[in-house]
Amino acid sequence: MIIAIDGPAASGKGTLAKRIAAHYGLGWLDTGLLYRAVARDVVVKGGRLEDLGAAIAAARAIDATTLCDPHLRGPRAGDDASMIAKIPEVRAALLDYQRTFAQQGKGAVLDGRDIGTVVCPDARVKIFVTASDEARARRRFLEHHGRGDTITYEELLADIRRRDARDSNRSVAPLAAAPDAILLDTTDLDADQAFVAAMKIIEKKVGK
Numbered sequence: 314m315i316i317a318i319d320g321p322a323a324s325g326k327g328t329l330a331k332r333i334a335a336h337y338g339l340g341w342l343d344t345g346l347l348y349r350a351v352a353r354d355v356v357v358k359g360g361r362l363e364d365l366g367a368a369i370a371a372a373r374a375i376d377a378t379t380l381c382d383p384h385l386r387g388p389r390a391g392d393d394a395s396m397i398a399k400i401p402e403v404r405a406a407l408l409d410y411q412r413t414f415a416q417q418g419k420g421a422v423l424d425g426r427d428i429g430t431v432v433c434p435d436a437r438v439k440i441f442v443t444a445s446d447e448a449r450a451r452r453r454f455l456e457h458h459g460r461g462d463t464i465t466y467e468e469l470l471a472d473i474r475r476r477d478a479r480d481s482n483r484s485v486a487p488l489a490a491a492p493d494a495i496l497l498d499t500t501d502l503d504a505d506q507a508f509v510a511a512m513k514i515i516e517k518k519v520g521k
């Protein structure tokens with residue numbers, strides 16, 4: 314079974330996808346980490362994010378064993394990722410890895426922006442997770458502060474809005490709900506309530 318969880322920045326897709334995967338014993342891939350890692354690798358090699366050739370080369374050479382790097386969750390890494398995520402060749406280079414991951418054993422839960430539309434259009438269940446900009450910025454603020462990162466709520470709100478606009482308006486695989494995705498608005502839900510709501514969607518779709 315493949316479950317696609319898409320949605321805008323900091324909407325709680327990752328937390329939700331991780332719990333759903335654990336519940337069903339499925340693999341879990343946070344596809345945002347792939348884009349974050351490509352941006353990291355460009356910068357580590359001394360390149361600039363605006364350099365198409367450097368970004369494409371980094372995507373083609375991506376090493377999935379480096380995705381557990383905690384720096385990928387740093388306060389600026391999401392914005393860097395969205396800069397290189399708009400490059401068609403970067404996205405193409407990351408497709409095989411994501412599709413192969415989805416096909417493993419019993420299946421997998423993948424979270425991102427284009428899982429239900431491009432990466433796994435045949436996913437059994439597609440959920441598009443949203444929440445208000447302010448709720449998302451608040452959650453991200455608590456997450457960063459828990460790790461000791463110094464970034465303000467206002468900076469995070471601006472980052473979320475800037476990234477959503479960039480991700481939604483790019484020409485290839487823009488952030489969008491698949492026509493057959495079920496919307497889940499988590500503005501007024503905590504992580505447990507969001508999980509319960511997602512499980513209801515999944516069980517209705519696949520049967521208990």
Ligand code: CDP
Pocket residue numbers: 321322323324327344345346348349391394395396398424425426427428476480
């Ligand atoms: O966790 P958060 O929602 O803040 O971001 P993420 O899922 O780690 O994604 C970081 C950036 O990678 C996004 O802003 C997108 O530009 C890009 N991304 C994408 O284009 N396609 C995906 N499937 C996943 C992420």
